[in-house]
Amino acid sequence: MSHEDLENYETQAELALYQEYRDVVGLFSYVVETERRFYLANHVDLQVKEHGSDVYFDLALTDAWVWDVYRSARLVRSVRVVTFRDVNIEELDHHEDAPVPPGSPSTRKGKESPP
Secondary structure, three states: OOHHHHHHHHHHHHHHHHHHHHHHHHHOOEEEEOOOOEEEEEEEEEEEEEEOOEEEEEEEEEEEEEOOOOOOOOEEEEEEEEEOOOOEEEEOOOOOOOOOOOOOHHHOOOOOOOO
16 A cells, blocks of 8 residues: 555545534534544533642533544444543534534645535
């Protein structure tokens, strides 16, 4: 497999993931972004916890979809994330365009947006 073949494969996989996202986003109520992942979910429970002088977030998602090109099954029943980093939660308004994950084909500079 050449470098170009690998690059084409990755591009096609990312485009398929973006198209899957566009297909399922209407099924979910929330967009959740952490440092490592981007999720769609129907229920979000965020707890702010303290451990000594440190503050961290304990995030539980149910009925979720995970933006991850390497996962074969992106629909998951539940997800738990514990992080010291920022967590962004946005309730979706299905009358507007849904937010698109950073690095997706439609957010790259110099690239055309997929249909």
